[in-house]
Structure formats: C-alpha cells, structure tokens
Amino acid sequence: MKPYLLAAVVLATAVTTGTASAVPRSEAMLANTCAGCHGTDGHSAGGNMPSLGGLSKRYLYKTMRDYRDDLRPSTIMGRIARGYSDLELRAIASHFAAQSWQSRHDGTQPKLIKRGAELHQQLCASCHTDNGRTQSGETPRLAGQWFDYLQDQIGAMSAVHYRGSQPNRMLQRMSELSAADGEALSHFYASQR
Amino acid sequence: MNISRRNLLRATTTLPLLGAAGVASCSSVSQSRSSGSGARVIVVGGGYGGAIAAKYLKKLDPSLDVLLIEQNPSYVSCPLSNEVLSGERDLMSLTFSYKGLSAQGINIMQDRVVAVDADKQTVTGSSGNHYRYDKLVLSPGVDYRWEAIEGYSEALADQRFPHAWKAGPQTQLLRDQLLAMRDGGVVLIAAPPNPFRCPPGPYERAAQIAHYLHHHKPKSKVMMLDAKDAFSKQGLFRAGWKRFYGDMIEWVGAAGDGKVQALHADSNTLVGEFNEYQGDVINIIPPQKAGKLAFIAGVTDASGWCPVDQGSFASTLKPHIHVIGDASIAGKMPKSGYAANSQGKVCAAAIVAELNGMERPEPSYVNTCYSIISPEYGISVAAVYELQNGSIVPIAGAGGLSPADASDATRAREARFARGWFKNITSDMFS
Numbered sequence: 001m002k003p004y005l006l007a008a009v010v011l012a013t014a015v016t017t018g019t020a021s022a023v024p025r026s027e028a029m030l031a032n033t034c035a036g037c038h039g040t041d042g043h044s045a046g047g048n049m050p051s052l053g054g055l056s057k058r059y060l061y062k063t064m065r066d067y068r069d070d071l072r073p074s075t076i077m078g079r080i081a082r083g084y085s086d087l088e089l090r091a092i093a094s095h096f097a098a099q100s101w102q103s104r105h106d107g108t109q110p111k112l113i114k115r116g117a118e119l120h121q122q123l124c125a126s127c128h129t130d131n132g133r134t135q136s137g138e139t140p141r142l143a144g145q146w147f148d149y150l151q152d153q154i155g156a157m158s159a160v161h162y163r164g165s166q167p168n169r170m171l172q173r174m175s176e177l178s179a180a181d182g183e184a185l186s187h188f189y190a191s192q193r
Numbered sequence: 194m195n196i197s198r199r200n201l202l203r204a205t206t207t208l209p210l211l212g213a214a215g216v217a218s219c220s221s222v223s224q225s226r227s228s229g230s231g232a233r234v235i236v237v238g239g240g241y242g243g244a245i246a247a248k249y250l251k252k253l254d255p256s257l258d259v260l261l262i263e264q265n266p267s268y269v270s271c272p273l274s275n276e277v278l279s280g281e282r283d284l285m286s287l288t289f290s291y292k293g294l295s296a297q298g299i300n301i302m303q304d305r306v307v308a309v310d311a312d313k314q315t316v317t318g319s320s321g322n323h324y325r326y327d328k329l330v331l332s333p334g335v336d337y338r339w340e341a342i343e344g345y346s347e348a349l350a351d352q353r354f355p356h357a358w359k360a361g362p363q364t365q366l367l368r369d370q371l372l373a374m375r376d377g378g379v380v381l382i383a384a385p386p387n388p389f390r391c392p393p394g395p396y397e398r399a400a401q402i403a404h405y406l407h408h409h410k411p412k413s414k415v416m417m418l419d420a421k422d423a424f425s426k427q428g429l430f431r432a433g434w435k436r437f438y439g440d441m442i443e444w445v446g447a448a449g450d451g452k453v454q455a456l457h458a459d460s461n462t463l464v465g466e467f468n469e470y471q472g473d474v475i476n477i478i479p480p481q482k483a484g485k486l487a488f489i490a491g492v493t494d495a496s497g498w499c500p501v502d503q504g505s506f507a508s509t510l511k512p513h514i515h516v517i518g519d520a521s522i523a524g525k526m527p528k529s530g531y532a533a534n535s536q537g538k539v540c541a542a543a544i545v546a547e548l549n550g551m552e553r554p555e556p557s558y559v560n561t562c563y564s565i566i567s568p569e570y571g572i573s574v575a576a577v578y579e580l581q582n583g584s585i586v587p588i589a590g591a592g593g594l595s596p597a598d599a600s601d602a603t604r605a606r607e608a609r610f611a612r613g614w615f616k617n618i619t620s621d622m623f624s
Contacts, residue, residue, distance in 0.1 A: 023579075025555045032249070032538045033559035033577075036531050036618045037610075040248075045620030047613025048606070075595070075607050076573055080559065083577025083591030148613070152606065159602070 030088055031095035042096040046106070048148040054101025058137030060093035062165075071165040073156070103144025107191030116188025119181055123173050132189045138167075143192035150186035158182060229256025230548035232327040235316060237306050237486060239263035239291060241272075241530040242518030243332030244622040245537030247299050250330075253545040260324060261294060262316070264305040268623070271391065272530045273615050274360035278368050279401040281568060287360055293624040309490040311511040328513050328544050330506075331492065331499075332533065333484030333520040334359070335390045338497075341480040342383070343455035343464075354456065354475045358390060370474045371402060376410035378473030381463055383453040384419040388498070389481045390519045390528045392425035393574070397564040398476070400430070403438040404567060417444045418463060418470060419451040420480070425527075426564060426574055428597060433566035453477070483520035490514060498522045503585045504556050505543035506536055515540050524585030526578060532560045534618060535578075556580050560592075563611030570601075571608030 031042070034052070039045050042052030052060060066072040068081035068089070081089065107113050120131065128134075132142030142150065156162060157174040164171065177185070236247040239261050247261040270287040277284055291301045304318030309329070316324050337356065339346055350356050355363035355370075371380070380402055384395040399415050406413040415438075423446070424430070434442045445451040445465075455464040456477065463470045463477075482497030492499045492508040499516040501508055503524050506515040517540050518533035526532040539556040546553050558578040565571050576592035578585045595607060 023555045025557050028253075029539075029542060029554055030557050032542075033535055033557050035538075035621045036534045036559070037561060037614050039617050040252075040621050040624075045616045045624070047616045048609050049613040049617050075599075075603055075610060076561065076575055079575050079592050080561070080577060081591075083559075083588040148609070152609070156606075 025088070025091070027091040027095040030084070031092045034092065034096075041099045043099070043102050044146060044149075046104070046146050046148065048146070048152040050149040050153075051102065051104070051145060052096040053099030055096060055140055056135050056137055057090075057093045057097035059135065059140050060096055061090050062137070063140075064089045064093065066165040073162065073164060101141060101144065103193045104146055105144065105191060105193065106147040107187035107189070108147075109187050112184040112187040113191045115181070116184035116186070116191075119177075119185050120188055123177075124170075124185070127167075127170070131192050133192065142189040145189055147186050147190035150189055151183060154182040154186060155179070229254040230545075231256045231258065232548045233258040233260065233325065234328045234330065234544060234548075235260045235262060235324055235326040236330040236332065237262045237316065238332035238334060238484070238518075239265075239268055239294075239301075240332060240334060240518065240533070241270075241618070241622065242533035242537045243330065244268070244291075244294065245534050246330045246332065246517060246541050248294060248297065248622065249538045249541035250544060251297055251299050253541055254549065255298070257545070257548070258300070259298075260300040260302060260326075261291070262302045262304050262306060262318065262324065263291065264303065266303055267291070269360040269364075270530075270615070270619060271358070271360045271394075272618075273611075274357070274364050275394065275398045275401040276565065277360075277364050278357075278371060278398065279404040280368070281401075281404075284360065284365060289619055289623045291623070306486055306489065309514070311491070311514060314513060326513070328515065328548065329490075330515045330517060330537075330540060330544070331486055331490055331520070332518045332537070333486035333499075333516070335481045335519045335528070336484045336488075337479040338482055339479060342453055342477060344458060345456045345477055345479065349456070349458055350477070350479075353458065354477055356478050357476060358394075358478050358481075367474070367476055371405055374410065374413065374473050377412040378410065378414075379471070380406070380413065380415045380474045381470055381472030381476065382415065382417045383463060383475075383477040383479075384417055384421070384424070384451075385478050385480045386420040386452075388528060389478070391562075392527050392529070393430070393562055393564045395419075395478055396424055396426065396430040397566070399442050399444075400434060400438070400564075400566040403434065403441045407438050407441060413441070415442045416470065416472070417442065417451070418453050418465065419444060419446050420453070421451075422446040422448050425562075426572055426594060429572045429594060430564070430566070432597070433570060433572065437567045437570065483516075487516060487520045492516055493520075494522075496522070503583060504539070504580045505547075505553055506540040507543070515544065524578070525576075525587055526558060526560055526585050527562070529560055529562050530618060531562060531614075532558070534621065535559050558585060561614065563607065563614055565608050565611050567608075569608050570604040571606075571611045572604070573607055573610070 044051040067077040135141040251259045268289045276282040308317040355367045357363040357367045450465040450467045508514045517536040519528040535558040561575045563573045572595045576587040
C-alpha cells in the first residue's frame with residue numbers, strides 16, 4: 001500500500017471510529033472473529049446461523065450497521081456489531097462478499113416446497129428474483145440459505161411488534177403470513193441451489 | 194469439508210492480503226510473495242484453541258508443515274456437555290474426529306507430550322518420538338489444584354466425586370449418579386474461585402441438573418457452594434433458576450460459608466469454614482491452574498497461568514513458544530471456548546506473519562458465551578476486544594448480557610442460537 005493511501009485509511013478510521021480500535025486491522029482478522037458462529041469464511045454449518053459467505057458487500061454492511069444502530073432488532077448481533085466502526089464493518093462485509101456462495105439444499109419437504117414456491121411467486125418474486133438466487137445491495141440471496149435461519153427471520157418479522165429497517169412492503173407481507181406459510185417459504189428457499 | 198483446489202488457491206492469496214487489504218497496517222510487505230515459509234509449526238492440544246490454531250495456520254500459509262499432537266483419538270466438547278447431565282444430549286453428540294483437519298493437509302499425531310526442549314526446539318512424546326519445530330503452539334487447557342480441597346484427589350474425581358470439568362467419562366459418571374440418586378436427595382456442586390474455565394458453566398450446570406431432577410425427582414435439591422461472592426450472568430441465572438425450578442437450587446456464596454475446605458469422602462460430606470454439608474451426589478469443580486503441558490514446557494509464572502504477549506500469544510518466558518486458550522493470561526478475556534477460538538486465529542496470523550518476515554497484524558478478538566437454563570430458554574454474554582498498550586480490553590459500548598426483560602420468544606431464540614453456535618464453532622474447528 002502506498003504511504004499516502006495508508007495515511008488516508010488511518011485518517012478515515014480515526015474519523016469514523018466511535019467505539020472501535022484506532023489501529024487498522026485486516027479484513028480477514030476482523031472477519032475471522034465471526035466464524036465461531038457463522039462458520040469458516042461465513043459458510044455456516046447450520047442451525048439458525050445464516051451463511052454470509054458470498055452475500056453482497058453492501059447488503060452485509062448495511063445489515064451489520066442496522067444491527068449496530070438498533071435499526072434492526074437482534075438478540076446478540078447488535079451487541080457485537082457495536083464493537084466495530086463503519087470502516088471495520090465494511091472490511092468484514094468485504095471479506096465475506098469475496099467468498100463464493102455455497103448452497104445447502106436444506107429444504108426437505110416436497111409438499112411444503114411446492115406451497116412455498118407459490119407463495120414466493122405471489123409475495124416475494126418481484127424483488128427476490130430467480131427463485132431467490134439473484135441479489136443486489138438491498139436484496140440478499142435466499143436460495144440455498146439454511147432453513148432454520150429463514151424460519152427464524154420470517155418468524156421474527158411476522159411478530160406483531162416487529163420494527164426493522166427492512167422494506168415496509170416486505171414487513172407488511174410477512175406480518176400477514178401464517179406460521180405454516182412461513183415454514184413453506186423457508187423450505188422453498190432452502191431447497192434451491 | 195474437503196478443501197477443493199480452488200479453496201486452497203484462495204487460501205494462498207489470503208497471505209499477502211494480511212498486509213494488503215484495505216484497512217491493513219503493513220506497507221512494507223512484499224505483496225508478490227505467495228510461496229510461504231515452509232516452516233514447521235507444531236500445535237499441542239487439539240481442543241477449542243489448538244484445533245483452530247492448526248487449521249488457520251494452514252489456511253493462512255499452505256506451505257507450512259503443520260503438525261497437531263493430541264493425546265486422545267477424538268475430541269469431546271466441554272461446551273454443551275451440561276446437557277448430558279439433564280439427559281438432553283449424549284456424549285457422542287459432543288465427540289469429533291480429527292479427520293477433517295487431516296484432509297486439509299494438517300498432520301495429526303496421537304501422542305502425549307512429556308518434554309519440551311525450548312533450546313533445541315523439540316518436543317518429546319510418551320511414544321518416545323521427538324518432534325522438531327520452528328514454532329510451537331501450546332493449547333494446554335486447565336489442570337486442578339487438588340491440594341486446595343483437603344481429602345480430594347484425582348483418583349476420587351475419577352471414581353466417586355467427578356469434577357466433570359473436562360467432558361468425557363466423568364460427565365457420564367455424574368449423569369449416572371444423578372440417575373441412581375433417590376428422589377429427595379441433595380446434589381452438591383462446589384464452584385471454584387476465579388480464574389477458571391467457563392465462568393458461567395457451574396451455574397448452567399446447576400440449571401441442567403435441576404431440569405432433570407424437576408422432571409424425575411422433584412423432591413430433590415441442588416446446593417451450590419461457591420468460593421466467590423458473585424458470578425457470571427448472576428441476575429439472569431437467578432431469575433431463570435427461580436422461574437423454572439422454584440427453590441430447587443440454593444446458592445451459597447463465599448460470605449455465606451460457600452468456600453469448600455475439605456471433602457470427607459467416607460461420609461459424602463463437604464466441609465465449609467463453619468458448617469458441613471452432606472450430599473447424595475457431589476460434584477467438585479476444583480480451583481484451577483494451567484494444564485500440565487504448560488508446566489512441562491516451563492511457560493507458567495507464579496500465578497500458575499501463562500504470561501504471553503497478548504497480541505501474538507508468544508510466551509514471555511520461552512522463545513518460539515506460543516500459549517493460547519484457558520492456560521494463557523489473556524487480559525480481560527474469559528477462559529472460554531470462543532475466546533480460545535479467537536486467540537487461536539490471532540496466534541496463527543502472528544506466527545504466519547513472523548515466519549514470512551511481515552509485521553505482526555493488529556489483532557481482533559471476540560467472545561460469545563451462551564448458557565441454556567431450560568431447553569427453550571437461553572441467555573448470552575458477548576464482548577469485542579482490542580489490544581491497548583499490550584493488554585486485551587473490551588471495546589466500550591459493545592457486548593454485554595442478554596437483557597433482563599427479554600421476552601420468552603427471545604430466550605427461546607437464544608437457546609436455539611446456543612445450539613447453532615455449537616454447530617458452527619465445532620465446524621470451524623474440525624471441518
């Protein structure tokens with residue numbers, strides 16, 4: 001790295017740091033601290049820990065920032081994200097975004113997958129295109145994500161008092177979704193490659 | 194996970210990234226270097242610290258010759274082993290093989306290290322084998338100060354009064370004793386003074402034992418005799434105990450005669466400063482010190498633990514030896530599985546940097562501990578750390594406990610996250 005660029009990075013860190021370290025740390029060093037829960041390089045081994053490896057940098061950054069700033073409710077992610085500056089969250093996002101996505105084929109119930117496919121077309125397909133496979137800075141990939149995580153998030157979003165930074169239109173639709181349909185949607189996305 | 198050729202190539206490119214990434218500090222590194230040092234690094238102890246150190250050493254520099262020496266053929270996780278006591282899981286669900294690490298090109302040797310020669314840079318196994326190293330990483334875990342409780346001994350722990358503070362046969366022994374106990378019996382748990390492995394562990398254990406008794410032997414009691422006056426997640430534990438188990442769990446702190454002085458094995462009695470306590474089942478979690486391996490290597494100080502450079506975990510007492518996990522003195526980090534995981538990675542990155550002539554990378558550390566009070570009721574504590582003036586300190590404003598007023602839905606999610614945590618941290622270690 002050229003010295004003037006390094007100085008700029010250090011300065012940027014100092015400016016944007018609220019609570020985090022003033023000494024720059026590498027993307028891998030920062031992101032490796034996440035792997036204990038999210039799997040090596042963000043390839044989750046399952047449970048309701050989502051896979052992060054291969055999601056878009058912008059989506060990952062925004063989500064961590066929203067957890068940190070209490071714009072998106074969490075059990076523990078807010079507490080952890082508050083340990084990092086904007087620049088560090090970007091570095092973590094960059095590390096995971098550089099990985100290639102690994103689909104889990106975790107949806108196992110054909111009837112629910114079929115019902116989930118219908119719900120996907122009705123409710124989700126306008127943003128989560130290509131059966132949830134495509135992603136943008138705003139819209140995460142869902143295809144091949146872990147079932148337990150999808151189920152956990154749909155369940156959380158459909159709770160009466162849920163307030164989050166996700167698009168209102170989605171939260172509205174999720175709040176009207178029955179538990180059985182939430183499960184079907186989760187099976188559908190989890191079954192995709 | 195089988196590491197594909199593509200993954201290996203990507204891992205290779207991770208090495209220069211240590212210095213070249215957007216927020217890295219090192220401007221003097223040759224970024225074209227990708228051949229690595231080819232040095233030999235030995236890791237002794239294949240648990241939460243050692244398995245991770247071995248894996249990340251190889252991941253960061255595939256040219257390294259990494260040898261993991263472990264005395265057991267497989268690993269049994271201590272985290273989540275309290276659920277064996279309640280009957281919610283068995284030991285097999287906590288048992289892992291080293292095949293996944295072997296598949297990544299890490300050499301695995303089952304041997305018990307009996308000598309470390311820091312001058313010659315060799316370790317000797319009970320097999321008679323000698324192993325030469327350029328760098329040595331020790332992950333010794335903990336050992337017990339048997340002499341602190343008069344009448345207690347390693348033999349008694351193995352046979353009648355298990356500590357069960359390393360998961361394995363003693364965990365099963367304690368479970369069997371609970372199964373055999375009469376309804377109306379008393380389970381005594383002696384909790385150790387600080388510092389010790391897994392600060393919330395004894396209190397989760399009380400809950401897990403109470404969970405079993407509540408359903409099968411409801412007239413029984415769990416009495417904790419604690420050498421301390423305060424403990425990890427205290428408010429959350431006490432509220433959870435009360436909620437699920439009523440008055441079944443009684444906690445006696447140091448000020449209330451909780452400091453156990455002696456065991457009278459003949460009468461199943463623990464002796465406090467003022468009173469004696471008779472139990473049907475007695476679980477003594479003894480005061481602790483660094484594992485035997487640390488004493489063999491001569492890397493402990495007068496405290497019985499291992500002083501290290503907290504940015505690299507290099508021993509301050511012996512050259513080319515690093516100590517990670519519970520045995521190390523790691524600033525404000527607790528002696529936990531997640532802390533050992535985090536330290537293993539920091540240590541691996543520091544060693545790889547040094548062997549490749551690079552500056553030590555600036556470290557980052559995290560700890561996350563879940564405790565399960567009832568199968569659908571979990572709590573957590575977390576912290577994010579940085580190095581300040583040579584000491585690991587928590588970043589202010591981050592981390593902390595689950596809220597005291599969390600909803601049941603949140604507690605249920607945290608119990609599920611505890612199991613997801615286990616799945617992922619063990620996959621980070623072994624696959």
